Amino acid sequence: MNVGDHPTAQTHAHGTVLTSAPQDAPVDRATAAARRVIDAMLRTDRGNANLDRVAEELNSIADHLEEHAPEVAERLIDMWGGEGVTRHDPVTGPENAIAPPLVLAGLEDGSVQGVVTLTLPYQGPPGCVHGGVSALILDHVLGVANAWGGRAGMTAQLNVRYHRPTPLFEPLTITGKQMSVEGRKINTVGDIKTAAGDVCVSVEGLFIDAAVPRPR
């Protein structure tokens, strides 16, 4: 990912918040509610007799939202203004219902860190986080770590190692840290740990310093 001028300056008890925390705004509330629907849809009884009515209601909401949507090209310009992708990305974005969302803070030692509990939409093996979801989260966290480290870039290579199953329904600590910059090459590492401190997944990423133009 390219995070551009990603870090926003918000002070936080445990560091500087780098992601866009949910705000008291209608779109954030609507997205949080959509997130509840995604989760509850996986949990509800398959014999629930009202699922067709639920489908009708959701389609009616989608119709309404689409009727009030600008053209995608125009929407992209708006999305990438201000806080940019931090409000819309699939990992930390409060306005993206597929994001858990993860909130990340930048620490004084140069690392970025956040805690997240994942539920059924993110399942791979029974009761465990999907290995690809771990890779998605770590890729994003390394990008934010680069921004916090001062040099951001595009992902060139990602080496993900799976040490043990990553549990659902438990707080997971996600960490990323920029380790070195040589010319345009940026090396960044990260991991996902259980509350007990066991490393479930670790990652090494190679990024190339390259600016991506924002839509306008």
Add this chain to the structure above:
Amino acid sequence: MNVGDHPTAQTHAHGTVLTSAPQDAPVDRATAAARRVIDAMLRTDRGNANLDRVAEELNSIADHLEEHAPEVAERLIDMWGGEGVTRHDPVTGPENAIAPPLVLAGLEDGSVQGVVTLTLPYQGPPGCVHGGVSALILDHVLGVANAWGGRAGMTAQLNVRYHRPTPLFEPLTITGKQMSVEGRKINTVGDIKTAAGDVCVSVEGLFIDAAVPRPR
């Protein structure tokens, strides 16, 4: 991922369908509608005056679905019966609203393949697929390729290379193929190509043959 006895035998013009295609069932229709809401929420005008009413309606739907949900432990047993994770995973699951969903077919040459067009919820750089989303999709596809190849396992290592930006709003061809099995080690490769045949992302995965018990 562990796919267990994943492949289901459905014939398809271009191979054998390995994923669980959307069915004419209420839960599939409701999930498809939730997917429309996720996408439309990112596209709708931020000044849409009805977003608080949308939030209320979505919360009301979530309340209803939750009231009709069994305990998670009980639900897990049900989820993992029959077609198992193929109906619920975050990449191919028709019952998981965060899945695009990708439909995969097993080909005679031993590979698995599917075509998917991704939209704003999966965005990383402007107008492009998030690098972590590509990793998520490829991890899953390698798992299905292993099942199709005859030996499934848990992901041990994933090496993802990014060759060029992966476009949103265009059909992408996703391919996976099991290359070798040495003892318990399984080597599998895959990639994401544009319609023009350009490789955007490639992956090499090492999997370890290990059965994961299903909840019961």
